[in-house]
Amino acid sequence: MTPLQLFCQQLANGLTLGAIYALIALGYTMIYGVIQLINFAHGELFMVGAYVALTLVLLSSAGPLPSGIPWWMTLLVCGLGSMAAAGMLGAAIERFAYRPIRHAPRLNALITAIGMSFFLQNALMLLYGATDRHFPNPIPLTRWEVGGVTVTLMQLVVWAASGLLMVGLQLLVMSTKLGMAMRATAQDLKACALLGIPVDRIIATTFVIGSAFAAMGGMLFGLHYGTINFHDGYLMGLKAFTAAVLGGIGNIPGAMVGGLVLGLLEGLGAGYLSSQWKNVFAFLILVVLLLFKPRGLLGERVADRA
Amino acid sequence: MPALLEVERLTRRFGGVVALDDVTLSVEQGETVGLIGPNGAGKTTLFNCVTGVLRPDDGEVRFGRGPMESLTGLAPHDIAQCGITRTFQNVRLFSGMSVLENVLVGTYIRTHAGLISSMLPSAEARREERWAQDRAMGLLELVGLAGRSHEMAGALPFGLQRRLEIARALSSDPALLLLDEPAAGLNAAEKQALLQLIEQLKGQGLTTFLIEHDMRVVMPISDRVVVLDYGKKIAEGPPKLVQENPRVIEAYLGTSTTVNREP
Amino acid sequence: MEGFRNQTVRWAIGVIAALALPILNPNPYHLDVLTNALLYALLALGLNLIVGLAGLLHLGYAAFFAIGAYTYGLLNLHWHWPFWIGMIPAAIVAGLSGVCLGVPALRVRGDYLAIVTLGFGEIVRIAFTNLEQWTGGPNGLLGIAHPKIWIPGRGLIDFGVASMPYYYLVCITTAAVAVVCVRLSRSRIGRAWVAIREDELAASCMGVPVLQLKLLAQGCGGAIAGLAGAIFASKQGTVTPDSFDFILSVMVLAMVVLGGLGSIRGAILGALLLGSLPELLRWFEQYRMLLFGLTMIVMMRLRPQGLFGRSSQGLAPDRAHAGSA
Numbered sequence: 001m002t003p004l005q006l007f008c009q010q011l012a013n014g015l016t017l018g019a020i021y022a023l024i025a026l027g028y029t030m031i032y033g034v035i036q037l038i039n040f041a042h043g044e045l046f047m048v049g050a051y052v053a054l055t056l057v058l059l060s061s062a063g064p065l066p067s068g069i070p071w072w073m074t075l076l077v078c079g080l081g082s083m084a085a086a087g088m089l090g091a092a093i094e095r096f097a098y099r100p101i102r103h104a105p106r107l108n109a110l111i112t113a114i115g116m117s118f119f120l121q122n123a124l125m126l127l128y129g130a131t132d133r134h135f136p137n138p139i140p141l142t143r144w145e146v147g148g149v150t151v152t153l154m155q156l157v158v159w160a161a162s163g164l165l166m167v168g169l170q171l172l173v174m175s176t177k178l179g180m181a182m183r184a185t186a187q188d189l190k191a192c193a194l195l196g197i198p199v200d201r202i203i204a205t206t207f208v209i210g211s212a213f214a215a216m217g218g219m220l221f222g223l224h225y226g227t228i229n230f231h232d233g234y235l236m237g238l239k240a241f242t243a244a245v246l247g248g249i250g251n252i253p254g255a256m257v258g259g260l261v262l263g264l265l266e267g268l269g270a271g272y273l274s275s276q277w278k279n280v281f282a283f284l285i286l287v288v289l290l291l292f293k294p295r296g297l298l299g300e301r302v303a304d305r306a
Numbered sequence: 307m308p309a310l311l312e313v314e315r316l317t318r319r320f321g322g323v324v325a326l327d328d329v330t331l332s333v334e335q336g337e338t339v340g341l342i343g344p345n346g347a348g349k350t351t352l353f354n355c356v357t358g359v360l361r362p363d364d365g366e367v368r369f370g371r372g373p374m375e376s377l378t379g380l381a382p383h384d385i386a387q388c389g390i391t392r393t394f395q396n397v398r399l400f401s402g403m404s405v406l407e408n409v410l411v412g413t414y415i416r417t418h419a420g421l422i423s424s425m426l427p428s429a430e431a432r433r434e435e436r437w438a439q440d441r442a443m444g445l446l447e448l449v450g451l452a453g454r455s456h457e458m459a460g461a462l463p464f465g466l467q468r469r470l471e472i473a474r475a476l477s478s479d480p481a482l483l484l485l486d487e488p489a490a491g492l493n494a495a496e497k498q499a500l501l502q503l504i505e506q507l508k509g510q511g512l513t514t515f516l517i518e519h520d521m522r523v524v525m526p527i528s529d530r531v532v533v534l535d536y537g538k539k540i541a542e543g544p545p546k547l548v549q550e551n552p553r554v555i556e557a558y559l560g561t562s563t564t565v566n567r568e569p
Numbered sequence: 570m571e572g573f574r575n576q577t578v579r580w581a582i583g584v585i586a587a588l589a590l591p592i593l594n595p596n597p598y599h600l601d602v603l604t605n606a607l608l609y610a611l612l613a614l615g616l617n618l619i620v621g622l623a624g625l626l627h628l629g630y631a632a633f634f635a636i637g638a639y640t641y642g643l644l645n646l647h648w649h650w651p652f653w654i655g656m657i658p659a660a661i662v663a664g665l666s667g668v669c670l671g672v673p674a675l676r677v678r679g680d681y682l683a684i685v686t687l688g689f690g691e692i693v694r695i696a697f698t699n700l701e702q703w704t705g706g707p708n709g710l711l712g713i714a715h716p717k718i719w720i721p722g723r724g725l726i727d728f729g730v731a732s733m734p735y736y737y738l739v740c741i742t743t744a745a746v747a748v749v750c751v752r753l754s755r756s757r758i759g760r761a762w763v764a765i766r767e768d769e770l771a772a773s774c775m776g777v778p779v780l781q782l783k784l785l786a787q788g789c790g791g792a793i794a795g796l797a798g799a800i801f802a803s804k805q806g807t808v809t810p811d812s813f814d815f816i817l818s819v820m821v822l823a824m825v826v827l828g829g830l831g832s833i834r835g836a837i838l839g840a841l842l843l844g845s846l847p848e849l850l851r852w853f854e855q856y857r858m859l860l861f862g863l864t865m866i867v868m869m870r871l872r873p874q875g876l877f878g879r880s881s882q883g884l885a886p887d888r889a890h891a892g893s894a
Contacts, residue, residue, distance in 0.1 A: 038680050097866055101873065107626060108869045110683065111826055114819050115865025122859035234815070238691075241684070280695050283688040290685050291673045357774055386776030400767035403760070410757075411764040415776035417757050421785065424756035425749045431756070438757070478776055 005148040010271040011264065016155045016224060018263020019162035023217035024240030025247070025255040026169065027210025033186035033250040034206050035102065040113040041093060042214055043237015044120035045086050047230060049215025050222045051128055052082035054135055061136060071138040079161065082219050083212035090211025091204050099200070117234075124230040132229045135222035158220045165216060166256050169209070173252060182206060186250060235279065239266075242286040248295050310335045310482055310513050311356070311390075312374060316365035318351055318537075325351040326362070327537040333482065335371070338504070338514045340528035340545070342521075344557055347534040349517045350395055353484050357392050358382040371481055387415050389481035393471040393488060395517075401460025405451055405470055408459045409442035412477030416441075445473040449503060465496040472503065476512075483507070485516035489523045497523055525549065533557065587740050591733050600732040604804075606844030607739045608797055613824040613840040614743070614750050614833065615793030620822065621831035622759060623786035624766025625675075626683040628818055629690025633791040635697060635813035637663040637798025642710040642808050643703070652716035656799035663795020667787035675783050690818055697810040709809030716803050728803075735804050742800065743837070746793055750833050753789075762786055763831060816858075820844075823865050829878030838876060 024046050031039045056078040060069075097116055101108050142153040173179035185192045185202045193199045221236065222228045243262040247254025262282065269281045311333040318326040325348045333339045341349050354360040356367050358380050368374040369388055377385055391412070400408050417438055419431035446452045449469040454462065459470060468488055475483055488504075489497050497520065504514060504527050518524035524531065525545040533541040533548060535557040541548050548554055591600055612634060619627050637659040644650040644658060674685045697704045704710065715728040716738065728734040753759050761782050764772040773779045802808045824843045828835025846864070850857040 036680070038684070097870075100870055104869070104873050106679065107620075107826065107830075108873045110626070110680070111823065112866050112869045115823075115862045115869070118816075118819075118858055118862030119866065120862075122856075122862065126855060126859065238687075245684070276699055277695070280692055280699075283691050283695075287685050287688040287692070290677050290681050290688075294677055294681055359770065359774065381778075382770075382773040383776050383778045386774060391776070392774055394771065398768050398771040400764050400771065402767050403763055407760055407763070411760050411772065411777065412775045414757050414761050419757055421753075421758065421789070424758050425753050427752075435756070474775065 002148070006271070007268075008147075008149045010267045012149060012151055012155060013271075014264035014267025015260065016158050016263070017267060018243075018260035019158050020217045020220050020224070020259075021236075021240050021243045021263050022256045022259025023162050023165065023213045023220070024236060025243035025259045026166070026252065027214045028241050028244040029247070029249055029252060029255040030182075030206050030210045032244070033252075034182065034189070034203050035098070035109075036106070037098065037109050037113060038241065039210075040110070040237070041116035041120055042210070043233035043235075043240070044117050044124070045090055045093075045211045045233075046214040046218040046221070046236055046240075047124055047228070047233035048089055048120065049082045049086040049211075049218030050135075050228045050232075051124060051133075051218075052085045052215065053078045053219035054128075054133060054222055054228065056081045057136055057138065061138070071140060074138045075157070079216055079219055082215045086215030086218075087208040087212040090207040090214075094204055094207040099203075117237075121230055121233060124233075128230065130230065132227040135226055135228055137223050137226065139223065154223060158224060161216060161220060165213060169213070169252065172209075178202075178205065238286075239282045242282050242289075245286060246289060308335055308372075309333065309374070310337075310369065310371065311515070312368040313352070313356065314366045314368070316352065316355055316362050316367065318348075318355055318360060318362050318364075324537050326355065328365070329534070329537070329539050331532050331539060331542065333513060333515050335481075335513055336508075336511055337529050338508050338516070338527055340524040340531040341515065341517045341534065342519070342524055342531060343534035347557075348537040349534055350486055351537075352534070353392060353486055353517065356385075357390060357484065358385045369482070383415075386478060386480075389478075390484065391475040391478055391480040391482075392484035393468070393475050393486055395486040395490065397464070397467045397471055399459040399467055399471060399474070401458065403459055404456050405446065405459050405462065406439075406442055406455040408470060408474050409445055409477045410438055412474045413438040413441060415478050442473075442477055445476050446470075448476075448506070449473045450499075465492050468492065468496075468500070469503070476507075480512075482513045482515060485514060485518075487517050487519060489518060489520050501527060521549075584744050587744070588737075591736055595733070597732040600736045602845055602848045604732065604736045604739050606841045607736075607743050608801060609821065609824060609844035610837045610840035611739065611743045611746060611797040611800075612794055612821045613828070613836040614746050615790040615797070616821050617790075617825045617828075617831065617833065617836040618750065618753070618762070618793070619786050619790035621825055621829075621836065622754060622762035622766065623783055624762075624830075625783060625786065626679065626686075627787075627790075628683045628687035628815070628822065629693070630686075630790070630794060630821055631813040631815070631817040632690040632693035633663040633667055633794035634798040634801070634817070635693055635808075635810070636666050636791075637795030638802040638808045638813075639697060639704060639710065639798075640795065641799035642713045642802045645714050645802075646710060646712065649714075652714065652799065652803045656796055656803075659799035659802075660792040660795040663798065664788045664792030667789075667791025668784050671784045671787040675780060675787075687815065687818075690813075690815060694810050694813050697813075704810070707810065709807055710802075711807050713802050713806050713808065715806060730806075735800075739800060742796065746796075747833060747837060754831070754833060758782065758785070766831075820861075823861075823868075827868055827875055829875030832875065832877035835875055835877035 024042065027042050028039060031037060031042070057074070060074050060078065093116060097112055098109065101112060137154070139154050139157055144151050173182060181197050181202050184197060185199055189199055239262065240259065243258035244255045246262055247256070247258030262285070265285065266278060266281060270278045309332040313329060313331050316326050316329045317324070329352065341352065343349055351360065355362045356377070358377065359382055362378065367377040369377050369390060375388070377388065400411065417434045419428065419434055423431040443452060443455065446455055449472060451466060451470055451473065459467065462470060472485070472488065489500055492500060501523060507514060516524065528545050530543065531545050531548045532539060533554050540553045540557060541551045612630065616627065616630050619625050640659040640662045641652070641655040644655045670689055674682060674689070677685055698707050717725050717727050719725050761772065761777045764775065764777055765779055765782060769779055820843065824839040825836050827843060828837070828839030846861065847857045850860055853860065
């Protein structure tokens, strides 16, 4: 492999990881946007998505369904199923854990979120076991060589799925009434409530969308790596949060860019530097960024509301 | 009387808005000066520049009994150390602390116990603490809050919160007290009590610089009144003369619209 | 001053009960559980200075604990420093790292500070794991000396793996630190910390040097964690990086919040409760972290100010940014 080919290969790998980060980061950013809460449980919703998808994939391969179903059909059903499950769970968490303390001091909400994260993580462990679970991949192992760089069908699926979701979200937020209400709520929750915007419903919707996106990220993560563990949500959540901060928290296009940038940096870093320190990169980037550019790369929102 | 505070050619912009435009004024020792002007005239911005909360874009603030020192670039806590303390337009008490503790915080700069003598028994620290407690109780008595010293500051009625804020500002024994709309939100009786308190402080030789909207408060107690409009000083002088100044009347009754220009 | 005296009496009863306990119930398992809970209490006291008094939300507190443990461990393994001397640099190094972290970290506030400190905690842990030539990597440091004490007539006694000596060591240290914390919280410095927590701008306008005091809080909190770390290392005889994970930071934070922000007896009681909870929930082995998470959620809902919190204000009240200039 020539150095250029190696670089392009790392780029392709980084973009795949980055697309998954971006999907999770969107939820962080949207939720922070409307209620200024770092939803620590978001990484766990990602894991819920991964496990539900796993269950559905297992069911579809062993279940009573006829075997002639094309692989993309299976994937679509599993993806939608896990998004729906995580979306409902996200809404339930908002309704029963976060809403009652929305007006309490910020620290309380943060602790609740951390508690929720512990709860979900351990619930997943009890349900699915503490060991790595194999994630069967229905996608055929097709691969193409483009100028010496290998691109798999798997990677194309990740790019297509995350690309479609992000475009859809952008359309929803920028050109529908619901999206306008969401943007308005992010600007000023109290004023929106006074203007008769159903703030509770908007916030719940934000949780549903954010959680569903995380779930899709979870499924793609499982497909990409082939195994999942209940622990994975913590680190992926933190990295996705880094991505959200990278793009300027509260900024939706920022989260997408942040996810891709972080994925690329990590892909390149792991390729050229040591992979042992891989996880430190993300944290170093996060810390340095917060210290010197707390509004993120694209963000113009004032970050510090405390 | 020599000047205590000198503000020279002070300018502060917020984006395109010029909140303070080349303002020059001074406050002399022992004087009570009122700062008036319509909403958004730049009064609080001036206070914020004097107390180091905001950096002026241009100009200088000087302060001192005797030799004047520049305050430009100093942090708020350094300026408090120099002898200027303030209250806030929308009361900013430490609401989770007791009334007494609020006042004690103000004695921080007049006490010196370090980490070690705060942690371990120390006669010096104990003496200092007793002094601070006595001073704080004395001030609470002055503002009429001695009986409620152990209540939570945030639980006090609003009128008393304003008085507590004054006691807190006084506890470091400042040379200059800045009051930002001390009468706002008070009823007639409370305003009367406030006037008496300011009179009393004046009797003790304290220099006071106050922002006030209510002419019935500011006119009787001020030796001198400075008027700001659109960030510019438009008039200055004894209350009577200022009240009759046509530019002031115009600024208040206004040809301009009554848009809130507060930054 | 009647209330003050009552409180002193209550504290005294608590301390005497704690000291008499091993004589009444010498069960080593119970003592071990209590020793661990008291070690948590020591950590909670330190974190309470940072989060409870100064209002700085810190999510990487375990890093200071780790730094203290490794400092003593390395000093002991390489230069044979005894525990009683080694714990001093352990506290100092951890305290200084708190100050050093504070210099850049205090540029950000609120949630962002929480994330920066979380990142710091993770970086420290991963660094201890990866710097194998110095820290022994994932296996950690082995063979750290236990404390020794000289008793007249019996010579030099090694604490070894017995339970009782550590119980007394931790008990006395925690009590001493608690006294220091109480004194500190009633001093001008403690009041200034709370003032910063309540309203930073107003505090600075009253003459409180905000940055300096925040650094001091980080330093003091870090030093207490460092001391706890040295005790932990000497008791275990080994330190491994995975003892200092994010969950530990969160556990200690939850103890402080359960006790009530800023309350010293709250921090101790919160730590004793939550610190022994996993042991009490032993029968539920697998469920205990699940229940721990649930406890946190329910606690925030039912008693947001904690057991002994006196205000429901907590951190960064809305009021602080509600007003205009």
